[in-house]
Amino acid sequence: MAKSKTDASRTLPLAGFHGGSSTVRLEAAAPAQRISLRASADDVPALSGALGLDLPVKPKTSATANGRTALWLGPDEWLVIDEGTVSPGGRLMQAAASSGVPHSAADVSHRNTAILVSGPGAARAINAGCPQDLSLTAFPIGACSRTVLAKVEIVLLRTAEDAFRVEVWRSFSDYAFGLLAEGAQDAAL
């Protein structure tokens, strides 16, 4: 038990989880800052300038710059992830607020956690529970989508030919990790 307030440490949602197979590697991603951003098309340029990256406006695309990634979720909705060191105060929230245009930004840094799936069997492992076509033509590097993984909703981002980032709500993360671990076993058969 922590002796004082300064001894307290945060336990990450997927701390201690491990899984994978000979063709798939599963890792819990490091903590990151995230905002759920809603804005109309007219305000996209100002928000892009404030966040330091071009918010994607085409379906299923993402943009990465300065350690930040913006994922297109809907015509007026983005998930912005900042993988820099987590500092209190919410840099993303401040950046969005500095845009000076109407928008809705909600800090969802602790609502989500992420699982990194990589290796030659990564797509097959995710397809164990996800109905999307993950071939490179339909889902190229940088493609992203909100979709389902069996019974939970995920946001999927392809970071490399054989690597994906699976963003999932923290309370669903043990289910998602367990399912991906099963998928990883099947992908190695």
Added chain:
Amino acid sequence: MLLIHCPYCEEDRSELEFRWAGEAHIARPENIAAITDEEFAEYFFLRNNEKGLTYERWRHIHGCGRFFNAARDTVSDRFLMTYKAGLPKQSIPPAEEATAVAEEKTVETWEATEGDAR
């Protein structure tokens, strides 16, 4: 797996990502405080529940989150077309409609095999 074309994602996606959201093109009366109870019931509760071609609202809830309209054949479950919310009722391309009508005849329905209509 049934694929549904999302007009916002501009792509065919699995039905698992979608939710049905009732009949489409039901306009809220502008003078809603003035209409009679019968007129309100007609607007609020009563739906056509048509067999065959219907216009419905669907939501890409596990995708872009948007509501859109779809023309669907409730006998064969075929989606004839989808279009963005807010657009007026679209007419179905004749070729699609012909396919759907032909398909209806080949679908084994409960009425044809078990029901009173046999």
